[in-house]
Amino acid sequence: MVTFTQEQPQDAAEIEHLLDKVFGQTRCQKTSYRFRDRVAPVAPLCFVAKDGEKIIGTLRYWPVQIGPNATPALLLGPLAVDGDYRGLGLGADLMDVTLAACAAHGHQVIVLVSDLAEFYAKFGFEQAGPKGITMPGEKTERLYIRGLTPGSLADLEGPVLPFAARTLKPRSAKVRSVKRKAA
Template sequence: MVTFTQEQPQDADAIEQLLDRVFGQARCQKTSYRFRDRVAPVAPLCYVAKDGDKVIGTLRYWPVEIGPKGTPALLLGPLAVDETYRGLGLGADLMDVTLAACAAHGHEIIVLVSDLAEFYSKFNFTAAAPTGITMPGEKTDRIYIRGMVPNALAGVEGPVRPFGARFPKARSVKNRSVKRKAA
């Protein structure tokens, strides 16, 4: 019997092994992983699918910010299901369970990077490019967004950035004369 539970610390190794099997070890080189570097996932939103004690699916969420205002958002992913369990709807079940958790915890914006537009559109994700939301280093046609409440995306635009990252402050340039010693 498959169960869906919040990820626990003892699931960490099994999750990493599953992600390596599904995406390969080169997954950590993907642009989206830079947004997860040195930031913990949002624990109450991270779920696993288990068959008995075996982790067969995982879905995590990470804090990010959007635009110069630093609008809080979540970065969905990775979503992975063990190859032997694919086609049973477990990915969709993980989406349903975790999106309900996101709503229950008051999160308003979720962004993701994927080539699976058809799958994520079933969960009301749309292309982010028309909203003016981008992700540095990522193709705009791979970025999707979902507002969890009405008008969540109103006035939100700009690049997605890792949680806690700040835009560089503009520096004023002054005319300075430089004295140099003659050679």
């Protein structure tokens, strides 16, 4: 019997083995992995599919931000299902379970990189390029986006950036005071 549960710390090695099996050991050279480097996945949104105690599927989400306003978003992936279990709808089941978790936790925007447009379109994902959203180093036609709440994609544009990335300006010796009006 297949069950879907939140990923646990003790699942990490088995998940990495599954990802290597599905995508190969060079998977970490992909552009999207730069956005996962030294950033923990969003634990409450990461799920595994298990057949008994064996992990046969996994789906994780990572924090990213979009555009000059650093709008919080999630980077979906990787989604992987063991080859012996493909064709059973487990990838779609993982998508359903995790998208519900994303919405329940109040997330509003999800991006992903894929060549499987038809699969992700079933879950409401559309190409991000026409909306003015890009990912540095990635082909625009491989980037997809989905808003989880009405209007969450309105006025959203710019590059997808790693979590907490900032355009840092050199600090000057002068300290400026900034007055702000009380809210």
